[in-house]
Amino acid sequence: xxxxxxxxxxxxxxxxxxxxxxxxxxxxxxxxxxxxxxxxxxxxxxxxxxxxxxxxxxxxxxxxxxxxxxxxxxxxxxxxxxxxxxxxxxxxxxx
Amino acid sequence: xxxxxxxxxxxxxxxxxxxxxxxxxxxxxxxxxxxxxxxxxxxxxxxxxxxxxxxxxxxxxxxxxxxxxxxxxxxxxxxxxxxxxxxxxxxxxxxxxxxxxxxxxxxxxxxxxxxxxxxxxxxxxxxxxxxxxxxxxxxxxxxxxxxxxxxxxxxxxxxxxxxxxxxxxxxxxxxxxxxxxxxxxxxxxxxxxxxxxxxxxxxxxxxxxxxxxxxxxxxxxxxxxxxxxxxxxxxxxxxxxxxxxxxxxxxxxxxxxxxxxxxxxxxxxxxxxxxxxxxxxxxxxxxxxxxxxxxxxxxxxxxxxxxxxxxxxxxxxxxxxxxxxxxxxxxxxxxxxxxxxxxxxxxxxxxxxxxxxxxxxxxxxxxxxxxxxxxxxxxxxxxxxxxxxxxxxxxxxxxxxxxxxxxxxxxxxxxxxxxxxxxxxxxxxxxxxxxxxxxxxxxxxxxxxxxxxxxxxxxxxxxxxxxxxxxxx
Numbered sequence: 001x002x003x004x005x006x007x008x009x010x011x012x013x014x015x016x017x018x019x020x021x022x023x024x025x026x027x028x029x030x031x032x033x034x035x036x037x038x039x040x041x042x043x044x045x046x047x048x049x050x051x052x053x054x055x056x057x058x059x060x061x062x063x064x065x066x067x068x069x070x071x072x073x074x075x076x077x078x079x080x081x082x083x084x085x086x087x088x089x090x091x092x093x094x095x
Numbered sequence: 096x097x098x099x100x101x102x103x104x105x106x107x108x109x110x111x112x113x114x115x116x117x118x119x120x121x122x123x124x125x126x127x128x129x130x131x132x133x134x135x136x137x138x139x140x141x142x143x144x145x146x147x148x149x150x151x152x153x154x155x156x157x158x159x160x161x162x163x164x165x166x167x168x169x170x171x172x173x174x175x176x177x178x179x180x181x182x183x184x185x186x187x188x189x190x191x192x193x194x195x196x197x198x199x200x201x202x203x204x205x206x207x208x209x210x211x212x213x214x215x216x217x218x219x220x221x222x223x224x225x226x227x228x229x230x231x232x233x234x235x236x237x238x239x240x241x242x243x244x245x246x247x248x249x250x251x252x253x254x255x256x257x258x259x260x261x262x263x264x265x266x267x268x269x270x271x272x273x274x275x276x277x278x279x280x281x282x283x284x285x286x287x288x289x290x291x292x293x294x295x296x297x298x299x300x301x302x303x304x305x306x307x308x309x310x311x312x313x314x315x316x317x318x319x320x321x322x323x324x325x326x327x328x329x330x331x332x333x334x335x336x337x338x339x340x341x342x343x344x345x346x347x348x349x350x351x352x353x354x355x356x357x358x359x360x361x362x363x364x365x366x367x368x369x370x371x372x373x374x375x376x377x378x379x380x381x382x383x384x385x386x387x388x389x390x391x392x393x394x395x396x397x398x399x400x401x402x403x404x405x406x407x408x409x410x411x412x413x414x415x416x417x418x419x420x421x422x423x424x425x426x427x428x429x430x431x432x433x434x435x436x437x438x439x440x441x442x443x444x445x446x447x448x449x450x451x452x453x454x455x456x457x458x459x460x461x462x463x464x465x466x467x468x469x470x471x472x473x474x475x476x477x478x479x480x481x482x483x484x485x486x487x488x489x490x491x492x493x494x495x496x497x498x499x500x501x502x503x504x505x506x507x508x509x510x511x512x513x514x515x516x517x518x519x520x521x522x523x524x525x526x527x528x529x530x531x532x533x534x535x536x537x538x539x540x541x542x543x544x545x546x547x548x549x550x551x552x553x554x555x556x557x558x559x560x561x562x563x564x565x566x567x568x
Contacts, residue, residue, distance in 0.1 A: 007456075011452055011455050011456050015451050015455040016417065017439050017443075017451065018440050030510060033511060034453060034510065037399060040399050041396055044476065046469065046473060046476070050472070051472050051474075052472070052474045052478060053471060056287075056333075057288055058333060063327045075194050076194070078192065078194065080420060091433075092430055
């Protein structure tokens with residue numbers, strides 16, 4: 001599978017990443033090579049095989065929902081790159 | 096001080112007055128200092144470990160100490176320890192401090208372990224050589240030009256070089272077993288869901304599990320029985336009762352062992368690794384165990400399946416690192432979206448970016464069925480076929496890695512070459528079954544070779560007992 005520049009840009013946007021010209025070229029080459037390699041899976045006949053979507057041995061193990069404060073406000077904000085007294089601060093969302 | 100390779104020796108010597116927690120911590124600190132150049136610790140909790148050692152020595156005197164008093168451990172840089180820095184080997188978590196303690200870590204603390212520091216690793220556990228850390232590569236103590244394996248390489252070297260007795264790593268596709276093999280120690284990946292992952296930074300959630308490094312099987316068994324089991328903070332952890340692995344390590348009877356033909360005719364397999372594996376199989380056969388060759392034609396498809404699924408899960412799990420709530424934030428963004436993009440592009444290393452891109456691609460609308468769903472189907476086949484083998488055999492044995500520790504830089508130019516280092520470890524990860532790497536001699540360069548043993552789901556007791564039997568004989 002060959003990745004072109006357009007596909008790379010689209011994927012990069014979805015992943016919220018960006019590339020300069022040089023790294024873009026390298027990433028295209030590297031992804032194309034890996035995708036060629038994983039294309040090998042097409043050799044395996046999976047007709048009538050259901051996808052395996054859950055590895056847990058038990059599902060829906062629920063506990064009582066007890067109200068508690070696992071993380072207080074100040075502790076929650078302690079790692080913020082930018083904050084005010086109550087909130088995380090981010091750059092302007094609307095221009 | 097003598098080198099201890101067993102917690103039970105330590106505890107005995109503490110009781111005899113030969114050693115103490117304080118002596119042990121000082122000894123390990125000295126080793127850490129002397130071998131700083133290996134770069135296996137990102138942080139050493141010197142004062143804290145000494146203070147805790149004093150407290151636990153007092154508890155020991157009073158006869159009130161926990162089951163792990165005198166055990167000094169280290170943690171891979173992906174496990175939360177409250178109010179301690181955590182970076183996952185990444186620049187994007189610069190300045191981050193854990194707000195709570197991982198369940199597995201807390202259970203060890205409750206039994207009086209002493210945590211001596213935090214170990215370097217491949218960024219977000221993505222790598223097989225410990226060369227992907229933003230904080231520089233880790234070196235193998237047996238040959239400084241060689242890698243310790245990855246991604247839990249720092250935690251492996253810490254045990255290898257006697258900087259602590261035991262360490263916790265994580266194993267998504269071999270990240271505990273492969274470094275254990277490269278460093279000549281024991282590395283266990285338990286059954287998927289055996290240990291709570293609360294407080295473990297997620298990489299690929301249908302694969303990730305905490306693993307244990309030690310010198311002897313018994314220490315591994317003891318730590319496992321303490322950290323395994325249900326946890327109200329992790330809905331994916333198994334509720335199954337935890338056996339007392341450490342007191343049940345006598346293997347009696349004859350085992351039925353399968354080895355996969357395809358693993359031993361693989362062109363990437365080093366001949367010395369192959370011969371040591373065959374010698375061990377031969378030995379077991381002479382001891383009266385059944386050893387049979389079996390086919391596993393899906394072997395070639397295990398790695399591609401693994402890479403599609405883990406990168407998909409990683410792209411989702413790592414979306415949380417966006418510069419808003421914690422860690423690094425780029426100052427070059429002019430609005431929210433460009434802040435996200437700049438932060439992530441500047442904060443993540445190359446391999447992490449590659450995996451996020453690959454994962455986003457295989458999950459994107461046009462390619463989802465062709466890649467992601469296809470891999471989930473092949474995963475089912477691999478799991479079923481592996482489980483079928485394990486319904487006829489007690490264990491499957493194979494080399495842990497096709498080679499011994501390779502040189503730094505040997506595979507860094509081509510990601511695919513690096514991925515092949517995981518060829519033999521990913522099967523257990525894809526199938527979710529327990530697997531262990533134990534030392535199996537040295538190659539002609541003096542580098543350790545690992546023997547990998549896989550067992551069926553939740554058969555850790557049997558697996559550990561059989562591993563001990565092999566190591567003792």
